[in-house]
């Protein structure tokens with residue numbers, strides 16, 4: 336089913352290439368095409384708010400806005416910032432360790448203020464119902480409107496879903512540090528947008544609500560289902576002996592990864608729960624899970640990250656402590672640290688790790704690399720729609 340959608344998006348993309356020259360499109364009437372997400376063996380529980388159904392037109396508008404460096408409210412070349420400044424497709428929508436501005440993967444806003452954590456990939460987020468961000472702060476049940484991450488209460492927006500990331504990026508001191516009216520004024524001044532808003536929402540009006548909804552639709556469309564392991568599950572390819580052995584280690588208590596990072600039955604490669612994986616003993620991060628729940632026992636807990644495309648998303652962990660996959664494997668092998676907060680599922684914590692043999696470690700790594708989906712990081716439907724327009728930026 337998803338293949339059909341992808342094809343239809345692609346042709347839509349082609350139809351829109353001419354939009355980059357900012358011509359007004361005098362289309363009349365309003366019809367939208369539903370954008371369907373569904374991969375046969377993925378969970379059914381899609382997180383799509385009722386007031387923002389996905390449409391082909393909305394997703395495409397969101398793609399433009401995601402790459403538009405004027406989103407942060409400035410036009411000077413050095414002051415452009417888009418979602419893609421940090422979230423790069425080539426790195427599964429993380430910034431990567433080799434970002435020209437963010438050395439080692441440490442991101443900061445236009446003011447130079449660092450983000451509270453290292454990055455998370457934007458991949459299969461439509462299946463996350465447990466809360467977004469490392470600490471799950473952004474959640475449907477959230478009534479809080481103020482004062483997290485230095486964002487003032489005056490804005491009055493909520494932090495309920497992917498839609499929230501747009502206004503947060505515009506105003507947060509560690510991202511755009513801008514002003515919503517200024518951003519809207521810039522978007523309104525480009526004749527490229529009114530026809531696209533009309534197609535997506537029925538009229539040409541450009542509001543923060545519509546901008547947020549369109550970007551959220553695009554982020555929900557970032558679905559990966561085509562790794563070597565997916566193809567193996569569909570009977571299209573075989574795994575090597577080493578990859579098979581690695582999968583066995585992963586899925587049993589010998590390497591003990593599956594409790595948290597899932598299984599083929601959970602092809603997201605995370606349970607999306609919040610866990611303390613025995614990495615730290617002193618918990619100085621004011622933005623861990625306990626900062627959201629107020630529960631002392633949630634110290635050092637973070638949302639378990641997906642292992643899909645793990646090859647492309649170094650550095651690793653919420654604090655970027657590991658630069659390579661080998662360092663992560665060394666940590667689970669012999670670097671586990673005991674504390675009262677470690678999750679009981681870290682069954683080897685008392686011995687400090689799993690102590691795999693070098694061969695077992697090589698097998699486990701070979702398996703992890705079968706989770707790479709290169710068609711995701713090169714999918715034209717997810718790429719910069721106007722690479723030759725100075726305002727549309729990839730990093």
Ligand code: HEC
Pocket residue numbers: 401406416417418419420421422442443444450451452453454455456457460466467468469470497500501504509510550554
């Ligand atoms: C300055 C760099 C930067 C920019 C610009 C940026 N992000 Fe992020 N983004 C991050 C970092 C860092 C995190 C991890 C934050 C955390 O959890 O502490 C993140 C997390 C996220 C998440 C949570 C993913 C998850 O699995 O829960 C989403 C969604 C997201 N960003 C979307 C966006 C969108 C949409 C935009 C543009 C409107 C944007 N970001 C702009 C750096 C950035």
Ligand code: HEC
Pocket residue numbers: 590591592593594595596609610611612614636637638639640641642645648650651652653654663667678680681
């Ligand atoms: C008890 C749950 C749990 C178990 C078991 C577990 N992990 Fe994790 N894993 C996590 C959590 C939580 C994080 C994020 C921790 C942080 O950011 O500080 C993480 C992070 C990672 C990361 C970094 C991902 C990123 O995007 O930064 C990798 C890679 C990883 N784990 C692989 C594994 C492997 C391989 C195994 C088995 C050897 C394993 N994990 C076992 C919970 C677990």
